[in-house]
Amino acid sequence: MSVPDSAVGDEMKQAKEIEDAEKYSFMATVTKAPKKQIQFADDMQEFSKFPTKTGRRSLSRSISQSSTDSYSSAASYTDSSDDEVSPREKQQTNSKGSSNFCVKNIKQAEFGRREIEIAEQDMSALISLRKRAQGEKPLAGAKIVGCTHITAQTAVLIETLCALGAQCRWSACNIYSTQNEVAAALAEAGVAVFAWKGESEDDFWWCIDRCVNMDGWQANMILDDGGDLTHWVYKKYPNVFKKIRGIVEESVTGVHRLYQLSKAGKLCVPAMNVNDSVTKQKFDNLYCCRESILDGLKRTTDVMFGGKQVVVCGYGEVGKGCCAALKALGAIVNITEIDPICALQACMDGFRVVKLNEVIRQVDVVITCTGNKNVVTREHLDRMKNSCIVCNMGHSNTEIDVTSLRTPELTWERVRSQVDHVIWPDGKRVVLLAEGRLLNLSCSTVPTFVLSITATTQALALIELYNAPEGRYKQDVYLLPKKMDEYVASLHLPSFDAHLTELTDDQAKYLGLNKNGPFKPNYYRY
């Protein structure tokens, strides 16, 4: 490692500033993010903004990408009691004598192992992938450098990759999301992990550098979440790309960066966009939000839904999920929508399509999921009835005009974590959840099953890229082949004890399909 730590940090900042100033809003997210935790919501906003700026609107979001740190299912066994010594200063070795890692406390490994085992229960797809592919070791020889949230779910992924024959070095893509125990467990199991909860920005890049820059080991695959690792390798070790067979990127932001690179002709290896795979999108948006809207509202307000009047702004995938869940619990659901096709769908699904100001006086709950800004304005807030609940399930924290509530005549009372009462002079109060940030990330959990979809997709993308014959993938950004997407889904079917029907030869011929898929053309709308 040639560059001294602090120098690296500074250098990077400079580089970033330059980029920021010029065209790459590229690093913006990362630079800001690590400094303050509060910023998290803003980061999300940045996330959404990226695409907007270039005129490509992201129609769905990747929840799984970054949500891990807010709910972190793992209890923090030891965090608060920890010493203040930076992990970088510590000398630690695992039980096999290796010290090729850097985690908070290797002794927590046992706790972490339990977390991983719990996660494995709900990630049967990865486990079955392990079993199915263990014989042929499709990743034998793969040297994967990864940068993702380090959680129990990621650990299952990493250990799956190892079981398939890969060597892995891993760092965290977020300075706060790492589960120390899990990192320790991975280190104990021999994975080179460089991550702990509460890294400084300097630590962050140091960890990434430790993953990439190692004597006698050169990565040939990249698994990235957010594009920081890719960016670092581009900046510092461009030669590494000579050996790299491909990049797998999961996040909206990272994918956007890759497309920019590709457009600029600077992408020198194939990249796989797993964010937009059909299966992952459905789970991140429709299915995940269908559950988390109820969960988030219950945890924060203990509200009962039956008979409540709810208005859901936006009837895209997220809105559809929210509406389905609320309807099932007996709520009276109204919809606002700008797109007539989606509006017509809402009608046909039995929801009233209204304008927000027509129902704002009477509703008990307002939920935004438009991806738009200022959908709920101060005017709307003024007209809401007492104890109306306002929350956001959309892209960013722009949907509710929260800043308009920061005026002297209104009193804010924090009644619980993530729950504010905003009190009007006449005593009316509005219940604002998570200060208008994403409810499902702030006040709810992302089910392991959803993360399993993501992790499985990533694993298959790595296998595909690593084993693809020369020439199948050029220096471009690809979507996961339909067939792999279908395979991800099929690996999750056993969880439901679902029995997929197979085509007979005769039927396959009649339909003009291969018996093993792909079963739908690319343009099919599921």
Added chain:
Amino acid sequence: MSVQVAAPAVELKELGGPREKGAAAPSRPAEPGPLPPPGLGLAGAPCPLPAPAGEREAAVAAPGAGCGAERPPVSGCPGLPAAGLPPGAAKVPQASAMKRSDPHHPQHRHRDGGDGGAGREAMVSPDGTVTEAPRTVKKIQFADQKQEFNKRPTKIGRRSLSRSISQSSTDSYSSAASYTDSSDDETSPRDKQQKNSKGSSDFCVKNIKQAEFGRREIEIAEQEMPALMALRKRAQGEKPLAGAKIVGCTHITAQTAVLMETLGALGAQCRWAACNIYSTLNEVAAALAESGFPVFAWKGESEDDFWWCIDRCVNVEGWQPNMILDDGGDLTHWIYKKYPNMFKKIKGIVEESVTGVHRLYQLSKAGKLCVPAMNVNDSVTKQKFDNLYCCRESILDGLKRTTDMMFGGKQVVVCGYGEVGKGCCAALKAMGSIVYVTEIDPICALQACMDGFRLVKLNEVIRQVDIVITCTGNKNVVTREHLDRMKNSCIVCNMGHSNTEIDVASLRTPELTWERVRSQVDHVIWPDGKRIVLLAEGRLLNLSCSTVPTFVLSITATTQALALIELYNAPEGRYKQDVYLLPKKMDEYVASLHLPTFDAHLTELTDEQAKYLGLNKNGPFKPNYYRCWF
């Protein structure tokens, strides 16, 4: 015409025997009228023209299995029908063949009226036709035709993932009672001299005096087609179709009449013929003629009449069409054959049916398409209504009408979880049924799981289910083996593409007894006394035993109207000689015109919001690849 040829060839293979065709195929225009006889393909096979009546009889007489008599909906499509064509004739008359095949259906209706008691048909009204259908021997074939439909796309590697119900279904449900049909005289409308109240005789319908009845039908239809009415109002000021001369060939029903009058209100001149020889509602045609539209159509045209009518629409002195609205491609074909020069003035073709669209793509591929064409069949809104929403309702309707069963607590297995399957499952679940799903595509399978349905293989549940519904588009999904293992009084029906999904042929064995217990309902009885209830002999349940709501047809008609407006007003160069999908924005507009029906209030973007999203305030709101309209 190369195009046609291609299509029919396919069909032919499937066909059983040329039976009735022989007679029909060769028809030539008895009365060429001003035009040269429409001998299209016919040339090869000169034949005696069967009088319309005679032909009808012939059809009826033809032994059932082969004839596709009642395939109601599909009617629009030329390709299919060919059931009976003699190979030689095949190439040409595909269109005619098509016409021909449809006939039975209507016929049968006609007959019912006669024998069943005069009033009956009228009373039954909407679906009367359908219900009675079974009596005709022929109708069995219906399914085959559907199959043809599906096959074509498959063969060319483009699998049709959904079907277009609305396109042609009009004749199966035809909401209009036939006030006068049975009492009519037998004079061919072509031989009659008729004038409307304004003295014009530029039309040819069964009986202009029925206009008043037809007007009522149209008024009823207008109630359920608010979108077209709104379009009339909105666009009436600017007359976006002023100067348009539209020649059309569609089913002539009350719904079409609303469309036609809308086009007229928007400034267009229209001339219209029927795309199906049996689907015309005579009263409606009369009403249109009375209000000044040159309509050439009556119920029970002969093939010769059919082409004569089309020709009368196209070939007029001092009037040359500049737009074509087609359903099935026959009109387009005719113009290509007979008046290729007309295309010089034609600004575009709007085509609605699967078949017609397929023909256009073939033309385009062959480089022979010389004007822009708009494929309205595949618009998002239309597809959703044809499949998801329509089937969600018709599965319950169809089962109720045929079996009067109760759904609560029943165990149902739905084969296939595409759009149709999703609709069926949603409806059945809402009724309290226990729903199982079978699926081959793991993504759809996972969707089914997440929607709360048990995913099974058919043979795992076949012994215990009360209802089996197929909607896969596949063949032999329910085999004899499955049928053997079903429990007593299990109901088996098909909501999918064709009649291939249930292996009905395997049930035609000596040890099994078939009992027709109602129209469209057969009991198949095993030697041990077990019986299963087979609906519509495995043909499409929703077409055979249910109705297509006017609202769904309204979606289609509005889409057509907008497509015409778009093509007519598009600046030079926007559309080349190719087949286009309706622009997303127009698709959104179709949807928006239907929102007032639900008293739905669409939110508008503020300028600031539009800027934030990078959208135009008026749409389009989604990129073309957006796939989440589910």
